[in-house]
Amino acid sequence: MLALLHTSAAHIPVFDALRDRQRPGLALRHTVAPDLLDDARRHGPGAVAEAVAEVVRRAADDGARAVLCTCSTLGAVAETVPAPVPVLRVDRPMAEAAADRAGDGRITVAAALDATLGPTADLVTEAARRAGHRPRITTLLIPGAWALFEAGDTDGYHRAVAAALTPLTDVDAVVLAQASMAPARALLPASAPVFASPGPGFAAAALAATGEPVPPNG
Structure with missing residues (x-):
């Protein structure tokens, strides 16, 4: 079990x-x-x-x-x-996969909840260092998205996440800090690899x- x-x-x-x-x-x-x-x-x-x-x-x-x-x-x-x-x-396997893909490139950690940004960015940094990489990591807090999730509007939540991620084209990997964000990947155009944890x-x-x-x- x-x-x-x-x-x-x-x-x-x-x-x-x-x-x-x-x-x-x-x-x-x-x-x-x-x-x-x-x-x-x-x-x-x-x-x-x-x-x-x-x-x-x-x-x-x-x-x-x-x-x-x-x-x-x-x-x-x-x-x-x-x-x-x-x-x-x-999120550890996701962070390791993103670090391997980005190498010394650029990683954006995106979250709908501010309490998740720091822990996830720290995890990605740790995974990258263990793999011998030193990527440039930036964070993105998606305003208003968590309120939609808490209200039970999961479709609106995923649309808000996708809208915030769509402009991110100049990165080598995007990490979705929360498991609940994963379905937003299906709403995104083909661009940088987007990593989700579930x-x-x-x-x-x-x-x-x-x-x-x-x-x-x-």
Whole structure:
């Protein structure tokens, strides 16, 4: 079983669909805790470390073989809490792929929530340095987009993200800081590679939970 920690219930069907496509039969255990994101925004991600650790311990006690945190704001905390099973952040594989693609070029980290920009930019910087690259990283906060997401207007949310990203042509990679932004890629014209976290993040977590890689066509 793979356990997933979300801060929005909107992620549940996304990862259920990924499971159905990439790893049919893998049991998923979803925990939705929006209060963790609220507390992290108010007091910093470190303030919710114990609460995240408790979610992980409960999941392990229930039989989870790995835990995937799908919230980028909490990712750095989640992957470092003491845990009896592997704990992964959904955006690390995405950051590594973007760093490899851009090399020493230009990467834009885009987010709808300001609390996510710093953690994601730091992760991309870390991934690039580990790979021996020193890209130029800029950040883009998309005004008004998060309010649309919170209001349940996901179509408007994705359109706002796509509208903000469309002018970004002079970059080597665009990183979508939040998993919820991924569908906006389908609304974009062909330009710089745009990297989203759900697919590669789920593949890494499924591998940790089962010991078997996702098939190449998954």
